[in-house]
Amino acid sequence: MHSSLLIWFTHIYTEERQVRMADLVILFLTLFPGLCIADLSGNLALGAAAVQSSTYDYLGAAQNGIDGNRQSNYFLGSCTHTAGGSNPWWRVDLKKAHKITRVRITNRGDCCAERLIGAQIRIGNSLAYNGNSNQLVRIIGYIQPGGTQTFDFTPVKGRYVNIFLPGLNKYLTLCEVEVFAD
Numbered sequence: 477m478h479s480s481l482l483i484w485f486t487h488i489y490t491e492e493r494q495v496r497m498a499d500l501v502i503l504f505l506t507l508f509p510g511l512c513i514a515d516l517s518g519n520l521a522l523g524a525a526a527v528q529s530s531t532y533d534y535l536g537a538a539q540n541g542i543d544g545n546r547q548s549n550y551f552l553g554s555c556t557h558t559a560g561g562s563n564p565w566w567r568v569d570l571k572k573a574h575k576i577t578r579v580r581i582t583n584r585g586d587c588c589a590e591r592l593i594g595a596q597i598r599i600g601n602s603l604a605y606n607g608n609s610n611q612l613v614r615i616i617g618y619i620q621p622g623g624t625q626t627f628d629f630t631p632v633k634g635r636y637v638n639i640f641l642p643g644l645n646k647y648l649t650l651c652e653v654e655v656f657a658d
């Protein structure tokens with residue numbers, strides 16, 4: 477009798493906690509619509525396939541760069557992260573060539589914003605040098621921690637979009653990469 481009462485109370489308590497958590501999530505989403513949500517309309521990178529030169533740990537998968545979430549706290553699992561080394565890169569395969577006019581990049585927010593300085597946006601159809609010899613479109617400067625920067629340019633045709641970070645002892649982290657075409 478006592479144990480079944482305890483189970484019943486535990487059940488009620490757990491349910492109540494779950495309801496409260498659901499309420500909090502709804503409240504949060506109502507107050508901050510689109511806070512971390514990437515641009516979902518016309519973003520060619522959504523649902524595409526991403527790879528990178530290496531992966532730092534289980535939180536830093538290449539696919540996190542195109543998961544539709546700009547969440548910039550690395551520890552929440554929506555950013556990419558290569559292991560340290562020379563010339564790290566990340567690449568998204570759009571499956572066919574598009575006339576790309578815009579790339580939007582969200583930088584890591586919880587630390588290390590300066591690591592992305594000097595990274596190159598490269599677009600093209602070649603996989604030579606892992607795609608890092610495709611046309612250089614832009615060089616990324618400083619993006620503030622957790623900031624999202626839009627790079628607009630005259631159309632460049634390509635199936636692959638690379639973010640290539642030349643240099644020694646580099647880590648490449650991207651919290652979201654959005655790609656748009658004409």
Ligand SMILES: [Ca+2]
Nearest residue numbers: 540545554651
């Ligand atoms: Ca993300």
